[in-house]
Amino acid sequence: MAWLATTPSPASATGASSPGAVISYLHQISGNHVISGVHNKEPLSNPAQYTAQAHSITGKWPGLWGGELGFTATDIASRQTMINQAKTEWANGSLVNLTWHMCRPDVASCAFDGGINGAKLSDAEWQQLITDGTTLNTDYKAKLQTAVPYFQQLKDAGIPVLFRPLHEMNEGWAWWGGRPGPTGSAKLYQITHDYLEAQGLTNIIWVWNVKDVSGGASSVAGYYPGDSYVDVASLDPWVNGWPSGDWYQAIVNVAHGKPVSLAEVGTVPTPAQLASQPLWTWFMIWADYITSSNTTSGLQATFNSARVLSQGQFTVPTGTPPTSPPPSGRSHTGVITGVGGKCVDVAAASSANGAAVQLYDCNGTAAQSWTVGTDGTVRALGKCLDVTGQGTANGTLVQLWDCNGSGAQQWTSESDGHLRNPQSGRYLDVPGGSTANGTRLQIWDRNTNPWQTWHLPS
Numbered sequence: 001m002a003w004l005a006t007t008p009s010p011a012s013a014t015g016a017s018s019p020g021a022v023i024s025y026l027h028q029i030s031g032n033h034v035i036s037g038v039h040n041k042e043p044l045s046n047p048a049q050y051t052a053q054a055h056s057i058t059g060k061w062p063g064l065w066g067g068e069l070g071f072t073a074t075d076i077a078s079r080q081t082m083i084n085q086a087k088t089e090w091a092n093g094s095l096v097n098l099t100w101h102m103c104r105p106d107v108a109s110c111a112f113d114g115g116i117n118g119a120k121l122s123d124a125e126w127q128q129l130i131t132d133g134t135t136l137n138t139d140y141k142a143k144l145q146t147a148v149p150y151f152q153q154l155k156d157a158g159i160p161v162l163f164r165p166l167h168e169m170n171e172g173w174a175w176w177g178g179r180p181g182p183t184g185s186a187k188l189y190q191i192t193h194d195y196l197e198a199q200g201l202t203n204i205i206w207v208w209n210v211k212d213v214s215g216g217a218s219s220v221a222g223y224y225p226g227d228s229y230v231d232v233a234s235l236d237p238w239v240n241g242w243p244s245g246d247w248y249q250a251i252v253n254v255a256h257g258k259p260v261s262l263a264e265v266g267t268v269p270t271p272a273q274l275a276s277q278p279l280w281t282w283f284m285i286w287a288d289y290i291t292s293s294n295t296t297s298g299l300q301a302t303f304n305s306a307r308v309l310s311q312g313q314f315t316v317p318t319g320t321p322p323t324s325p326p327p328s329g330r331s332h333t334g335v336i337t338g339v340g341g342k343c344v345d346v347a348a349a350s351s352a353n354g355a356a357v358q359l360y361d362c363n364g365t366a367a368q369s370w371t372v373g374t375d376g377t378v379r380a381l382g383k384c385l386d387v388t389g390q391g392t393a394n395g396t397l398v399q400l401w402d403c404n405g406s407g408a409q410q411w412t413s414e415s416d417g418h419l420r421n422p423q424s425g426r427y428l429d430v431p432g433g434s435t436a437n438g439t440r441l442q443i444w445d446r447n448t449n450p451w452q453t454w455h456l457p458s
Contacts, residue, residue, distance in 0.1 A: 014090055014091055014092070014093050014315075014316045014318060015158065015318040016157070016158020016159075016318060017158055017159070017160055017316060017318045018160060018203075019160045019202070019203060019204065019205045019231065021160075021318065022095065022160045022162075022205060022316070023205060023231055023232070023259065024412060025314075025316070026232065026259035026261075026281040026282075027259060027376055027410060027412050027422050028412065028420075028422050029281055029309070029314075029422070030259055030260075030278075030279050030281050030407060030410065030422055030423070031278045031279055031407040031410075031422055031423035032278065032307070032422070032423075032425065033307055033308070033309050033314075034274055034280050034281060034282060034283060034307055034308055034309065035063040035064050035095065035281065035282040035283075035308075035309050035310075035314070036054075036060070036062045036063050036064065036282070036283065036302070036303055036308050036309065036310045037062050037063065037064030037065070037066055037095075037097065037282050037283060037284035037285065038050050038051050038053075038054045038062045038064075038065070038066060038284065038285045038287075038290060039066035039067075039068070039097075039099065039264065039284050039285065039286050039287050040065070040066055040067055040068065040085075040287060041068050041286075041287040041288075042068055042070060042071075042072070042075050043074070043075060043078065044067075044068060044070050044075040044076075044078035044079060044081055044082045045074075045075075045078045045081055047067055047068075047081060047082040047085040047086075048065070048085050048088075048089070050285075050287045050288065050290055051065055051089075053290050053291060054285070054290055054299070054303075057290070057291075057296055057299050057300070058299050058300050058303035058304070058310075059303075060303050060304075060310040060311065060312075060313075061092065061094065061310060061311035061312070062094065062285075062310055062311065063093075063094055063095065063282070063309050063310045063311050063313065063314060064094055064095040064096075064097055064162075064282050064284060065085070065086065065089035065094045065095070065096055065097065066097040066098075066099065066284050067082050067085065067086055067096070067097070067098050067099070068082070068098070068099050068100070068101065069082075069098060069099070069100040069101075069102075069147055069150075070082075070100075070101070071101045071102065071103050071109060071110055071111075071112065071115060071116060072109055072110070072111065073108075073109040076108075076109055076146075079147075079150055080150075082150075083150045083153055083154065086098075086154060086159065086161075087153075087154070087157055087159065090157070090159045090316070092311060093311045093312060093314075093315070093316055094311050094316075095162060095282070095316060096154070096159055096160075096161050096162065097161070097162040097163075097164065097207070097263075097284065098161055098162070098163050098164070099164050099167060100147070100163075100164075100165060101116050101174075102116070102143065102165075102166075102176070103115045103116060103119075103143075104116075104119045104121070104175050105129060105136050105139040105140040105143055106135075106136060106139050108143075116174055116175065117173050117174060118173070119174075119175040120172065120175055121136075121175050126179065127183075129188065130183060130187050130188060130191065137191075140188075140191070141191075141195050144192060144195050144196060145199075148196070148199050148201065151163075151196070151199075151201045151203065151204065152199075152200075152201065154203060155200075155201060155202065155203040158203075159203065160203050160204075160205050161203055161204055161205065162205045162207050162232065163204045163205065163206060163207060164207040164208075164209050164234065164263055165189060165192050166185060166188060166189050166192065166209075167209040167236070167263065167264075168209060168210060168211040168236055169185035169186070169189065169209070169210060169223050170185070170210040170211060170213055170216060170219065170220065170222075170223045171210075171211050171213050176188055180219060180222035180223055181222055184222075184223070185223055186222075186223050186224060186225040186226075187225075189208065189225045189229065190225050190226070190229055193206060193225070193229045205231045205232065206229060206230055206231045206232070207230075207231065207232045207233075207234050207261070207263065208224065208225065208229070208230040208232070208233050208234065209234045209235070209236065209263050210223055210234075210235060210236070210251075211235070211236045211237075211238055211239070212235060212236070212237045212238065212239045212240050212243060212244070212247045213239060214239055217244075217246040217247045217249075217250040218246075218250070220250045220251070220254050221254055224254050227256055227258075227374070227375060230255075230258060231258060231259075232255075232258060232259045232260065232261055232281070233251050233254055233255035233258055233259075233260050233261075234251070234260065234261040234262065234263035235247060235248075235251045235260070235261075235262060235263065236262075236263055236264040236265075237262065237265060238264070238266065241265075241266065241267055242267075242269060242273050243262075243277065248277045252279060252405040252406070253404070253405050255375075255405060256375045256377075256403075256405060257373075257375035257376040257377045257403075257405055257409065257410055258375055258376070259279075259281045260279050260280060260281065261280055261281050261282045261283070261284075262280050262282070262283040262284065263284055264284055264286045265283050265284065265285055265286065265289075266285070266286055266289040266293040267289070267293045267294055267298070268283070268285055268290075268294050268298055268299055268302045269283055269302060270298070270301065270302060271301060271302060271305040271307060271308070274302075274305070274307050274308070275307065278407070279407060332371070332372045332373075332456065332457040333369060333370065333371045333372075333457055334369065334370070334456075334457025335362060335368050335369070335370065335457060336368075336370050336372075336378075336454055336455065336456055336457065337362065337454070337455045338359060338430060338451065338453065338454050338455070339359070339430050339433055339435055339450050339451040339453070340359075340435030341362070342359040342360060342361060342362065342435055342437075343359070343360055343361070343362040343363070343368045344357060344358075344359065344368065344370060344441065344454075345357070345358050345359065345360035345367050345368050346358075346367040346368075346380055346381055346400055347367075347438070348367075349365060349366060349367035349381065350381075350400070351381040351382060351383055351400065352400075353383070353399075353400070353401050353402060354388075354399050354400070354401065355381075355383075355399060355400040356397075356399060356400075356440055357385060357397075357398045357399055357400060357440070357441050358437075358438050358439055358440050358441060359430055359434070359435065359436075359437070359438075359439045359441065360437045360438065361437060366380070366381060367380065367381065368380075370385075370456075370457065372413075372456050372457060376409075376410040376411060376412065377403060377409055377410070377411070378411050378419075379403065380400065381400065383400040383401055383402060383403065384400070384401055384402070384403040384404075384409040385398060385400065385409065385411065386398060386399050386400065386401035386406075386408050386409050387408040387409075387421055387423070387424060387443055388408075389408075390406065390407070390408045390423070391408075391424065391443070392423065392424035392425070392426065392443075393424075394426065394442075394443070394444050394445060395431075395442050395443075395444065396424070396426075396442060396443050397440050397441070397442050398428065398440075398441050398442060398443065406423075407421075407422065407423030407424075408421070408423060410422055410423060411428070413454075413456060416453070417452075417453035417454050417455065418446060418452055418453065418454070419452075419454050419456075420446070421443055424443055426443035426444055426445060426446070427443060427444060427445070427446050427452050428441060428442075428443060428452065428454060429441065429442050429443060429444035429451060429452050430442075430451035430452075432451075433449060433450065433451035434451075
């Protein structure tokens, strides 16, 4: 379960934070705001040139700074310059995102063409790559190790990193991509995750990424490495420019309630587009496309939109969440109790869509056994706690419904026991504080009444 930070407000110098605090902030803005971002590609010796272009055009600094770990010998030698810029951007109030165009495992540095693009491994080489102890597997881990000191610097500075390894893995332009299934590209992502976490890099926010390849929305799940390996699911809509409805829904569905983002865009989304697909939590314009694929008026319209948060318009959450969320891949199951010591209960233990969720005497039945997971959902009887009809108004009742990845099924727990639905901005509530059995639960504006305090399973 995610943990909330403060309401968006002007940022000052940003202090130490944690992945959990940033992820919970993304949950908070999902459905109502989106963070602006710009990628800064090579040369790493000039790691803020495209961010500066955005500022010169819009008058605003992007709320997310994107950097690159590099592939040429010159750029690899300039990683420290890039990391120094990441520290500066974080201190100024922006989120930090890193992408890595990684050379084949068996070469130290390379050109893009031939070393990354078009550098396909044979099937035999791939099998070796994903097998512990083989030459290619060892080479790959040695390449990962070259980045560890830089991630460690950011960890020491208290900076969580949105890291997007092996991006666009559902397309075969890069040597790591185009291999679906459990022994394919997702397996290499798992190896990457496990190796870096084993080095103690607990400051990484894992961003999984695919591209909107033609006719491929239905195949996305074949590249997903699993909920315990992903913190954010993201899409690069290069084919359509803006995600078609099937791609938006595919990413929302595979994310299982996790935040979603537009990791690379060429043309900046319009305010109307962002409102039509409200769950995106950031967009990142790709480097030189900021001038080659955008108009001044288009950039200004988006960056000035009330929905879009740039540097100085939000506060990056700092510190550690008040209570740690469940460890990666784990969930907590048990009763949820509220006012009067009563339990959150599914009426008649019904698993039908639309079943009433109510307050009732605690009785130890399955109708009162709730699983609070890392994906933001609260589940019982195989269904999700849901705000009826995607409603956002005070008094909207909650119910049980098929889990569908929508904002109506996202819940974040605050340190004082309040349970918030970020899409509506309202809280789980007992009408009038009634403790009568059968009282239907609803959403309502946050208040200090005891009937908005909930005790979750630990």
